[in-house]
Amino acid sequence: MLMSHTRVVVTGMGTTSPLGGDVASTWDGMLAGRSGVRPLTEEWAEEMPVKIAGRVAVEPTEVLERVKARRLDRSSQFAMVAAMEAWRDSGLEGSDVDGDRLGVAMASGIGGVNTLLDNYDVLKAKGPRRVSPLAVPMLMPNAPAAQISLLIGARAAVNTPVSACASGNEAIALAVDQIRLGRADVVVAGGTEAAIHPLPMAAFANMMALSKNAGDPTTVSRPWDTGRDGFVLGEGAGVVVLESEEHARARGARVYAEVLGAGITADSHDIAQPDPAGRGGSRAILRAIAESQISGDDIVHVNAHATSTPQGDIAEGLMLHATLGSHVSEVVVTSTKSMTGHLLGGAGALEAIATILAIHHRTSPPTINLDEQDPQVELDIATKPRDLPAGDIVALNNSFGFGGANVAVAFGSTS
Numbered sequence: 169m170l171m172s173h174t175r176v177v178v179t180g181m182g183t184t185s186p187l188g189g190d191v192a193s194t195w196d197g198m199l200a201g202r203s204g205v206r207p208l209t210e211e212w213a214e215e216m217p218v219k220i221a222g223r224v225a226v227e228p229t230e231v232l233e234r235v236k237a238r239r240l241d242r243s244s245q246f247a248m249v250a251a252m253e254a255w256r257d258s259g260l261e262g263s264d265v266d267g268d269r270l271g272v273a274m275a276s277g278i279g280g281v282n283t284l285l286d287n288y289d290v291l292k293a294k295g296p297r298r299v300s301p302l303a304v305p306m307l308m309p310n311a312p313a314a315q316i317s318l319l320i321g322a323r324a325a326v327n328t329p330v331s332a333c334a335s336g337n338e339a340i341a342l343a344v345d346q347i348r349l350g351r352a353d354v355v356v357a358g359g360t361e362a363a364i365h366p367l368p369m370a371a372f373a374n375m376m377a378l379s380k381n382a383g384d385p386t387t388v389s390r391p392w393d394t395g396r397d398g399f400v401l402g403e404g405a406g407v408v409v410l411e412s413e414e415h416a417r418a419r420g421a422r423v424y425a426e427v428l429g430a431g432i433t434a435d436s437h438d439i440a441q442p443d444p445a446g447r448g449g450s451r452a453i454l455r456a457i458a459e460s461q462i463s464g465d466d467i468v469h470v471n472a473h474a475t476s477t478p479q480g481d482i483a484e485g486l487m488l489h490a491t492l493g494s495h496v497s498e499v500v501v502t503s504t505k506s507m508t509g510h511l512l513g514g515a516g517a518l519e520a521i522a523t524i525l526a527i528h529h530r531t532s533p534p535t536i537n538l539d540e541q542d543p544q545v546e547l548d549i550a551t552k553p554r555d556l557p558a559g560d561i562v563a564l565n566n567s568f569g570f571g572g573a574n575v576a577v578a579f580g581s582t583s
Contacts, residue, residue, distance in 0.1 A: 176410050182253030182407045185402075185508055185511075189225055201534050205386055217378075222403065246405035247405045251319060251405075265354060273358075275331070275358070278309075278361060278363050283303055287300055331569050331571065337430075337520060341430035344410065354410070359511070362403050368401075378399060378400070379396070380398065389476050399510040401509055406519075429458070435449075440570050446487030448572060449487040456576040459578075464491060489546070506538070507533075520565050527563050538551050
């Protein structure tokens with residue numbers, strides 16, 4: 169089947185994040201430059217080399233019914249909270265949308281790790297008969313996507329991209345493809361992650377990926393700063409409702425932005441480190457530009473992947489110079505991970521929402537904790553909210569992951 173260039177628009181958004189339990193509070197937190205990183209209070213954290221993380225601001229059990237929440241891994245709980253908000257926001261809740269034309273693309277980088285590891289502890293301590301019969305449907309990576317499909321009655325493709333920290337952005341790209349291929353009219357897309365658990369945290373710390381800065385937790389995530397030494401683990405989910413423009417206009421839906429195009433590539437360089445020259449990411453950006461049928465000069469804003477790692481932040485700066493040339497000096501760049509920490513498979517989706525809102529409100533959220541910009545990163549980085557131009561504008565959302573996964577998604581304003 170040939171790919172059409174059907175216009176795909178964003179009609180709903182939902183999130184739960186370290187800054188807030190919904191889109192409005194998360195966006196307000198971003199514009200205020202507030203950090204959601206805080207000390208971990210669990211007993212197990214006392215033995216960890218890293219004792220901070222970006223916990224969600226509102227526990228999902230405050231939103232979901234108790235019985236339902238107990239049957240979901242924490243990653244699925246986040247996904248459901250965000251999906252419920254996005255579905256309401258789209259105006260599709262209670263509508264007669266055709267389930268055969270309704271899909272889901274919900275990503276996770278790690279999946280139901282809490283359920284998996286907790287049940288292994290039960291197995292060792294109490295034996296196989298005490299392992300939960302719900303463990304498999306809770307821990308499987310596609311559980312969040314499947315649970316959302318049950319919530320909204322989606323009977324088109326229900327997909328789960330797993331590309332480490334690029335997963336959430338890849339889910340959005342996949343959703344656009346589903347609509348342009350004529351396989352769905354509406355796709356609920358996003359990413360979720362709940363990996364604040366002793367084993368993942370110890371593993372990330374031992375591979376030198378997490379910051380071990382023992383200072384004020386709110387200052388530790390510092391993309392592009394000379395004092396950066398690794399990322400801060402966050403948790404949460406972001407979900408968007410995507411529709412063909414024809415379907416959205418026919419029902420009079422509010423439209424936040426248009427998804428213009430996406431680029432997906434791989435580095436084939438190293439399992440954990442990015443290509444230091446940023447070549448794979450550059451190709452993803454160029455493909456997003458080409459698919460969007462725009463020029464690099466049309467881009468006015470970039471929500472960067474920028475996790476606060478020494479190598480990754482420099483590589484992303486190089487790829488933006490390589491793809492945008494001299495125009496890069498006119499592009500307002502930000503990293504919202506400075507406030508939320510890194511949500512792994514949920515990062516791209518949460519940052520897509522930040523990108524969409526930046527276009528919708530013509531305001532770039534800031535990068536906090538940038539006290540001394542690395543001289544190897546020659547970018548115009550917003551350190552306080554920055555106005556974006558009027559008229560038709562384009563913004564880019566970048567995501568890169570372990571295994572060399574690169575995804576860039578271009579969003580445009582709508583008139």
